[in-house]
Amino acid sequence: xxxxxxxxxxxxxxxxxxxxxxxxxxxxxxxxxxxxxxxxxxxxxxxxxxxxxxxxxxxxxxxxxxxxxxxxxxxxxxxxxxxxxxxxxxxxxxxxxxxxxxxxxxxxxxxxxxxxxxxxxxxxxxxxxxxxxxxxxxxxxxxxxxxxxxxxxxxxxxxxxxxxxxxxxxxxxxxxxxxxxxxxxxxxxxxxxxxxxxxxxxxxxxxxxxx
Amino acid sequence: xxxxxxxxxxxxxxxxxxxxxxxxxxxxxxxxxxxxxxxxxxxxxxxxxxxxxxxxxxxxxxxxxxxxxxxxxxxxxxxxxxxxxxxxxxxxxxxxxxxxxxxxxxxxxxxxxxxxxxxxxxxxxxxxxxxxxxxxxxxxxxxxxxxxxxxxxxxxxxxxxxxxxxxxxxxxxxxxxxxxxxxxxxxxxxxxxxxxxxxxxxxxxxxxxxx
Numbered sequence: 396x397x398x399x400x401x402x403x404x405x406x407x408x409x410x411x412x413x414x415x416x417x418x419x420x421x422x423x424x425x426x427x428x429x430x431x432x433x434x435x436x437x438x439x440x441x442x443x444x445x446x447x448x449x450x451x452x453x454x455x456x457x458x459x460x461x462x463x464x465x466x467x468x469x470x471x472x473x474x475x476x477x478x479x480x481x482x483x484x485x486x487x488x489x490x491x492x493x494x495x496x497x498x499x500x501x502x503x504x505x506x507x508x509x510x511x512x513x514x515x516x517x518x519x520x521x522x523x524x525x526x527x528x529x530x531x532x533x534x535x536x537x538x539x540x541x542x543x544x545x546x547x548x549x550x551x552x553x554x555x556x557x558x559x560x561x562x563x564x565x566x567x568x569x570x571x572x573x574x575x576x577x578x579x580x581x582x583x584x585x586x587x588x589x590x591x592x593x594x595x596x597x598x599x600x601x602x603x604x605x606x
Numbered sequence: 607x608x609x610x611x612x613x614x615x616x617x618x619x620x621x622x623x624x625x626x627x628x629x630x631x632x633x634x635x636x637x638x639x640x641x642x643x644x645x646x647x648x649x650x651x652x653x654x655x656x657x658x659x660x661x662x663x664x665x666x667x668x669x670x671x672x673x674x675x676x677x678x679x680x681x682x683x684x685x686x687x688x689x690x691x692x693x694x695x696x697x698x699x700x701x702x703x704x705x706x707x708x709x710x711x712x713x714x715x716x717x718x719x720x721x722x723x724x725x726x727x728x729x730x731x732x733x734x735x736x737x738x739x740x741x742x743x744x745x746x747x748x749x750x751x752x753x754x755x756x757x758x759x760x761x762x763x764x765x766x767x768x769x770x771x772x773x774x775x776x777x778x779x780x781x782x783x784x785x786x787x788x789x790x791x792x793x794x795x796x797x798x799x800x801x802x803x804x805x806x807x808x809x810x811x812x813x814x815x816x817x
Contacts, residue, residue, distance in 0.1 A: 512785060513724045519785040527787060554789030558781060559801050562790060566777020570769055574723060574730040576738060578765030579773060590770050594805045 413451050415441040421462040425504045429459065429511035429518045460521035463508055467495055469529045477537040484538065485596025489588050492564050496572065497584070506572055509565075526565070531557035531599070538600055552601075560598045567591065624662050626652040632673040636715045640670065640722035640729045671732035674719055678706055680740045688748040695749065696807025697799055703775050704795050707783065717783055720776070737776070742768035742810070749811055763812075771809045778802065 419441035423432040434455060438445040452458040472495065476488045495501050512522035535553045536545050549557065567587075570579040579587075630651035634643040645666060649656040663669040683706065687699045706712050723733035746764045747756050760768065778798075781790040790798075 510725055513780065514721055523781070523785045523787045527789070549789075551789070555793055555797060555801070558787045558790040558793075559778075561787065562777035562781040563774050563805070564777070565780050565785075566773035566775070567770075569724065569776050569780065570734070570773040574734045574776075576734045576769045576772065578738070578760075578762065579769040582766055582769075586766060590766070590809060593808060594774070597804060598801060 412441075412443055412447060416443060416448055416451060416458070417461055420458050421504060424459060424462055424511060425507035428507070429455075429515045434458070454517075456517040456521045459508075459511070459518050460525055462504075463521065463525050464529065467501070467505075469533075473530060473533045473537070476534050481538060481600055482596070484534070484600050485594065485598075486588055486592035488534065488560070488564075488595045488599065489591045490584065492567070493584050493587065496568060502572065505568075509568060509573065523561075526561040527554070527557050531560045534560075534599055556598050556601070560595050563591065563594050563598070623652075623654055623658060627654060627659055627662060627669070628672055628676055631669050632676065632715060635670060635673055635722060636718035639718070640666075640726045645669070665728075667728040667732045670719070670722070670729050671736055673715075674732065674736045675740065677712060677715055677719070680744075684741060684744045684748070687745050692749060692811055693807070695745070695811050696805065696809075697803035699745065699771070699775075699806045699810065700799050700802045701795065703778075704798065707779060708795070713783065716779075720779060720784065734772075737772040738765070738768050742771045745771075745810055767809050767812070771806050774802065774805050774809070 416437060419437045420432070423437050423440065432455070434448045435445050437458070438448045441448075448458070452461065472491050475491045476484060479487065496505060508518075508522070511518040513519070532549055532553075535549065535557045539545065567579070570576045571582075572580070627648060630648045631643070634648050634651060643666070645659045646656050648669070649659045652659075659669070663672065683702050686702045687695060690698060707716060719729075719733070722729040724730070743760055743764075746760065746768045750756065778790070781787045782793075783791070
């Protein structure tokens with residue numbers, strides 16, 4: 396094994412090694428796009444042996460998914476959506492989404508990730524797993540009736556509901572940040588929330604009172 | 607001026623010339639992507655002098671927009687959505703959209719156009735003008751109260767409504783055809799229509815009865 400990375404103080408099993416790889420990957424994916432990013436280049440940037448990248452991550456798509464997870468604090472977002480009465484789920488989901496995407500800190504990287512997912516199959520796979528498994532799937536499970544088993548996989552109806560919620564939010568991100576349609580891009584959060592909140596409420600919460 | 611195209615029977619003013627350019631552009635954008643497509647290459651493929659491409663179209667984005675317009679018969683789609691009672695607008699919009707996108711004839715080219723729009727600013731501009739000016743803007747205008755002036759530009763509220771309808775449909779196309787989320791990609795039209803029809807109804811028709 397090369398002594399370079401060890402000399403720089405990063406060893407396998409060192410939590411900082413994994414973090415350094417993810418940080419380097421996040422920058423590389425955002426700056427160079429999905430295709431042009433290589434695991435070797437990420438290793439070099441992180442100052443670790445390429446074998447360590449493979450030790451921690453099962454390929455480029457897995458590392459890409461991890462950079463999205465690190466960009467958005469999933470536990471925090473899902474927690475915000477579920478905290479409070481079920482009638483407010485749609486509105487809280489829209490507010491949480493806009494809070495992350497409207498922030499100048501996150502937006503450039505999220506945009507790069509979205510573009511990568513829209514043009515590369517591996518990245519698309521990572522995005523759909525992220526959105527449904529980590530975000531909207533958790534919300535749907537969190538909204539199951541009292542007594543239901545949270546470890547049960549999503550039913551077909553739950554999967555469709557989570558997927559439709561993801562589709563509206565991805566469409567919003569596309570129109571507001573990528574295509575930059577003025578009516579949607581310049582709308583304030585308070586203009587968007589009534590419309591989009593009602594949509595997400597209907598998708599995510601079966602039998603919601605109509606708002 | 608080169609005699610080649612003339613010898614092949616296409617002169618300025620000949621309607622077939624313009625059609626030949628659009629057909630060549632449609633293939634080029636779909637096969638090569640937006641960036642790699644050149645107006646010169648399109649002219650060569652169409653068998654016309656490059657000056658003619660500039661005669662008919664104000665640059666690559668304008669030609670791109672025209673290839674989208676030719677892919678989807680706009681008049682037909684808007685007519686289908688508006689024909690019938692206002693309570694059915696959302697459902698008819700979703701059905702019209704899925705009819706075009708689910709067709710094996712249109713889908714590959716529409717996908718290529720969507721991908722181009724998501725990664726290139728000029729193509730994004732063409733897509734947003736197409737969706738709002740040609741499709742959802744016309745629907746919103748068609749739904750104005752009796753006696754309203756159809757030549758008035760969209761109000762801020764109308765623009766937002768048209769934009770949100772476009773955002774849900776672009777998000778659906780992304781999840782169903784690009785990212786290929788199984789729950790959304792494998793859903794039948796009759797599974798999708800109740801959910802998405804209600805969303806488009808609420809966006810497009812102010813004060814719709816909730817469905």
